[in-house]
Amino acid sequence: xxxxxDQLKSLGNLPRFFGMIWEVSPSxxxxxxxxxxFQSVIPLLMLxxxxxxxxxxxxxxxxxxxxxxxxAAYSTIWYWLAAEGALAVLSSLLGRxxxxxxxxxxxxxxxxxxxRIIRHAATLDLYQFEDATFYDKLERARSQTAGxxxxxxxxxxxxxxxxxxxxxxxxxxxxxxxxxxxxxxxVIPSFIGETKFNNDSYSLSRSWTxxxxxxxxxxxxxxxxxxxKEVKIFGLQDFLSNRFERISMExxxxxxxxxxxxxxxxxxxxALGTVSYYGAYAFVIWQAVVGAITVGTLTFLAGAFNRxxxxxxxxxxxxxxxxxxxxYLQDLxxxxxxxxTFEQKGTGDALVPRPVQQxxxxxxxxxxxxxxxxxxxxxxxxxxxPGEKLALVGENGAGKTTLVKLLARLYEPSEGRILLDGRDLxxxxxxxxxxxxxxxxxxxxxxxxxxxxxIAIGNIEEIKDRSLxxxxxxxxxxxxxxxxxxxxxxxxxxxxxxxxxxxxxGQWQKVALARAYMRDAQLIIxxxxxxxxxxxxxxxxxxxxxxxxxxxxxVLISHRxxxxxxxxxxxxxxxxxxxEYGSHAELIEKNGKYAELFHLQAKGYQ
Numbered sequence: 001x002x003x004x005x006d007q008l009k010s011l012g013n014l015p016r017f018f019g020m021i022w023e024v025s026p027s028x029x030x031x032x033x034x035x036x037x038f039q040s041v042i043p044l045l046m047l048x049x050x051x052x053x054x055x056x057x058x059x060x061x062x063x064x065x066x067x068x069x070x071x072a073a074y075s076t077i078w079y080w081l082a083a084e085g086a087l088a089v090l091s092s093l094l095g096r097x098x099x100x101x102x103x104x105x106x107x108x109x110x111x112x113x114x115x116r117i118i119r120h121a122a123t124l125d126l127y128q129f130e131d132a133t134f135y136d137k138l139e140r141a142r143s144q145t146a147g148x149x150x151x152x153x154x155x156x157x158x159x160x161x162x163x164x165x166x167x168x169x170x171x172x173x174x175x176x177x178x179x180x181x182x183x184x185x186x187v188i189p190s191f192i193g194e195t196k197f198n199n200d201s202y203s204l205s206r207s208w209t210x211x212x213x214x215x216x217x218x219x220x221x222x223x224x225x226x227x228x229k230e231v232k233i234f235g236l237q238d239f240l241s242n243r244f245e246r247i248s249m250e251x252x253x254x255x256x257x258x259x260x261x262x263x264x265x266x267x268x269x270x271a272l273g274t275v276s277y278y279g280a281y282a283f284v285i286w287q288a289v290v291g292a293i294t295v296g297t298l299t300f301l302a303g304a305f306n307r308x309x310x311x312x313x314x315x316x317x318x319x320x321x322x323x324x325x326x327x328y329l330q331d332l333x334x335x336x337x338x339x340x341t342f343e344q345k346g347t348g349d350a351l352v353p354r355p356v357q358q359x360x361x362x363x364x365x366x367x368x369x370x371x372x373x374x375x376x377x378x379x380x381x382x383x384x385x386p387g388e389k390l391a392l393v394g395e396n397g398a399g400k401t402t403l404v405k406l407l408a409r410l411y412e413p414s415e416g417r418i419l420l421d422g423r424d425l426x427x428x429x430x431x432x433x434x435x436x437x438x439x440x441x442x443x444x445x446x447x448x449x450x451x452x453x454x455i456a457i458g459n460i461e462e463i464k465d466r467s468l469x470x471x472x473x474x475x476x477x478x479x480x481x482x483x484x485x486x487x488x489x490x491x492x493x494x495x496x497x498x499x500x501x502x503x504x505x506g507q508w509q510k511v512a513l514a515r516a517y518m519r520d521a522q523l524i525i526x527x528x529x530x531x532x533x534x535x536x537x538x539x540x541x542x543x544x545x546x547x548x549x550x551x552x553x554x555v556l557i558s559h560r561x562x563x564x565x566x567x568x569x570x571x572x573x574x575x576x577x578x579x580e581y582g583s584h585a586e587l588i589e590k591n592g593k594y595a596e597l598f599h600l601q602a603k604g605y606q
Contacts, residue, residue: 004508006137011322011323011326013326013329013330014155014322014326015359016327017151017152017326017329018152019100020109020112021105021109021152024105024108024109024112024384025105025108028101028104028105028108029045030104031101031562032098032101032102032156033156033159035094035097035098035101036098036156036157036159036160037160037163037340038094039091039094039095039098039160039163040164040167040381041164041167042087042090042091043164043167043168043300043307044095044164044167044168044170044304045087046084046087046088047093047168047181047299047300047303047304047307048300049080049083049084049604050084050236050296050299050303051088051296051297051299051300051415052080052296053077053080053081053296054295054296054299055294055295055297056076056080057077057298058086058294058295058296060077061135067508068567075149077580081578082599086098087383088188091132093266101459102153102156105150105152106151107147108151109195111188112150113332114142115333117138117141117142117332117336117535120335120336120338121138123339123340123410124338125341125410125412125473126378127306127403128338128340134338136213137208137331137334137335138335139212139213140153140328140331140335141322141331141332141335141336143597150325151322151325151326151328151329154318154321154322154325154503155322157318158315158318158319158322161311161314161318162315164307164313165308165312166421168307168308168311169308170300172304172305172308173473179255180348182316187348189435195311196422200386202276207498211247211250211251212248212251213441213490215244215247215248215251216308218240218243218244219244221238221240222236222241222244223329242449257329276309278460280305281302281305281306284298284301284302284305285298291450301557309493315461329375339489339596347416348427348428349429350423350427350429351428351429351432352420352427352428352433352435352436352522353420353421354436354522355386355522356386356420356421356436356522356523356553357386357421358385358386358420358421359383359384359388359408359420359421359524359552360384360418360420361382361383361384361418361419361420361422361555362380362381362382362383362416362418363381363408363416363417363418363419364379364380364381364415364416364417365377365379365380365381365411365413365416365417365418366378366379366380366412366413366414366416367402367411367413368414372484375414376399376402377402377403377406377573377577378415378576378577379577379578380403380577380578381578381602382415382571382578382581384407384523384553384555385553386550386553386555387550387552387553388553388568388569389553389554389556389566389567389568389569390553390554390555390556390568390569390570390571391555391556391557391558391564391567391570391571391596392404392555392556392570392571392573393557393561393564393571393573393574393594394572394574395418395574395580397516397529398573398574398575398576399571399573399575399576400557401442401527401557402442402529402576403558403572403573404439404525404555406418406527407437407555408434408437408439409425409433409434409525410429412426413436419473420433435519435521436519436521436522436523437521437522437523437524437525437526438458438515438517438518438519438521438523438524438525439514439516439527440512440515440523440525440526440527440586441527441528442527442528442557444508444509444515446493446494446512447493447494448492448493448494448496448497448500449492449493450487450489450490450491450492450493451473451482451488451489451490451491451493451511452466452487452489452490454493454511454512454515454516455469455472455473455478455511455514455515455520456469457515457518458472458514458517458518458519459515466489468518469489469518470489471517472514472515472517473489473514475514475517475544475548476510476511476513476514476516476517477510477513477514477540478507478510478511479516481503481507481510481511482511484502485501487499487583491556493511497537506555514524516550521552522550522552522553523554524545524549524552524553524554525554525555526555526556526557526558527543527557528553528558528559542556543566552555561597561598561601562603564584565584565598567584568583569581569582569583570582570583570584570587572587572592572593574593575584579593580592582596
């Protein structure tokens with residue numbers, strides 16, 4: 001649980017946060033601050049003008065007693081009344097200006113924060129996203145976007161109220177300094193209580209991050225077009241709703257316990273503040289009764305004391321909330337400061353040879369996930385020569401996808417090294433390396449974009465090159481699918497947005513395959529991207545692929561041996577280790593595990 005000291009330390013995040021706000025819009029930030037500065041003076045001026053009006057009314061009444069009232073007797077009153085009206089109009093205009101600028105600035109800060117998270121997330125390692133602890137950090141950084149814009153508003157309101165209190169305090173000090181002391185003493189218990197309960201609230205929210213992520217997930221799969229079929233066919237509605245209700249009620253009970261304690265102590269501290277106010281108020285009234293001050297001064301002091309107490313209470317409560325939100329702000333900065341392991345292990349600036357001369361060489365390569373004792377891959381030694389087609393074969397979990405992620409440098413070897421033309425992959429610029437590698441995974445993303453944009457994902461810098469997009473679609477046989485769509489390449493895919501059209505699994509795969517042809521890459525990796533196609537369609541796709549990839553290297557993963565046999569060489573993986581390696585003919589002649597599975601599958605088609 002964070003202590004008050006931790007909360008105070010968290011306030012050190014505010015300068016960095018306001019630096020981000022300044023970067024978003026310096027002019028709007030200055031304008032917003034100026035409006036709040038002018039608004040902070042209005043309360044004191046209104047009280048002073050009100051005092052003058054009351055004193056002038058009483059004075060005019062005494063002077064004109066027994067005579068008919070006239071304009072001259074009350075002229076000063078009308079001037080003061082006009083001044084108060086002008087201040088009221090000005091206050092209203094300033095308030096609307098503050099609301100407008102606050103809304104605009106909040107939107108900009110919100111957008112900027114989300115952009116920073118998206119861009120930074122792209123710099124982190126792939127397996128960091130496969131870690132639950134990392135996801136908790138990401139969730140806290142992402143879910144507090146609205147809270148960060150609220151924090152900006154709170155801090156600016158705090159500054160405005162502090163300036164207002166300074167002006168009001170001058171009026172109170174000129175009468176009796178003890179009034180200020182009474183106010184300060186009255187709000188101390190409330191300050192301590194609010195700080196403690198805000199700490200408790202932050203701790204509760206932070207400790208429940210995994211459960212809140214699960215609630216979001218249950219909320220999504222319980223009412224989503226992507227899961228609707230399974231929910232209906234398997235009758236999952238009760239299972240999902242009951243699970244959501246159980247977890248949400250557990251969180252509700254924990255939060256209710258804290259809320260009740262907070263309300264009880266808050267009521268006590270509020271009563272204490274109210275009693276102190278009326279004690280001071282009684283003293284001021286007595287001074288007016290004995291003639292020590294005028295009725296106007298009584299009104300001014302009562303108003304100033306009341307407003308000062310309200311502002312002080314608001315500042316105290318807001319201070320603890322700012323401290324709490326600043327703790328959440330730390331979650332954002334912690335995420336933005338996370339470093340990929342690439343940076344720790346080193347990344348070079350060398351460019352990939354064009355063309356590649358010697359190919360990729362795996363030298364005793366092994367990989368295991370951080371904090372895991374089990375090796376996903378180990379002892380891999382083989383070469384992928386320029387222009388060679390290599391097929392990866394093995395049962396699920398054998399390490400095939402992990403191998404291609406190492407090849408594309410989405411993962412780093414835990415031991416050994418991968419060479420490209422005799423140089424360690426770490427010596428190459430990662431962006432340039434990936435530009436020379438096209439990868440389509442089995443679990444490719446079905447982006448709810450247009451057909452054109454879905455294909456351009458493979459080389460997003462060429463998103464406006466329609467001829468390249470259409471050519472890529474033709475190579476993957478997706479052109480026939482797209483031509484049947486109402487808006488062809490401008491057709492929105494998926495049912496999430498208006499006018500979207502859903503594709504079949506096989507049609508989606510052809511669109512995803514087109515992404516691989518968007519790049520003029522020297523290595524293409526297809527990780528079971530045709531699993532949703534029937535045997536004939538997959539064979540047609542791979543025959544076309546082989547023709548188009550002449551002179552280029554390729555890595556194919558498929559469970560259909562009729563496709564695998566097209567490769568120049570085949571690497572059979574078992575339990576993360578290389579079991580067999582050679583051409584189709586060589587492995588059949590060897591009569592090992594590959595030959596056994598090949599004949600078993602061939603028999604199934606007879």
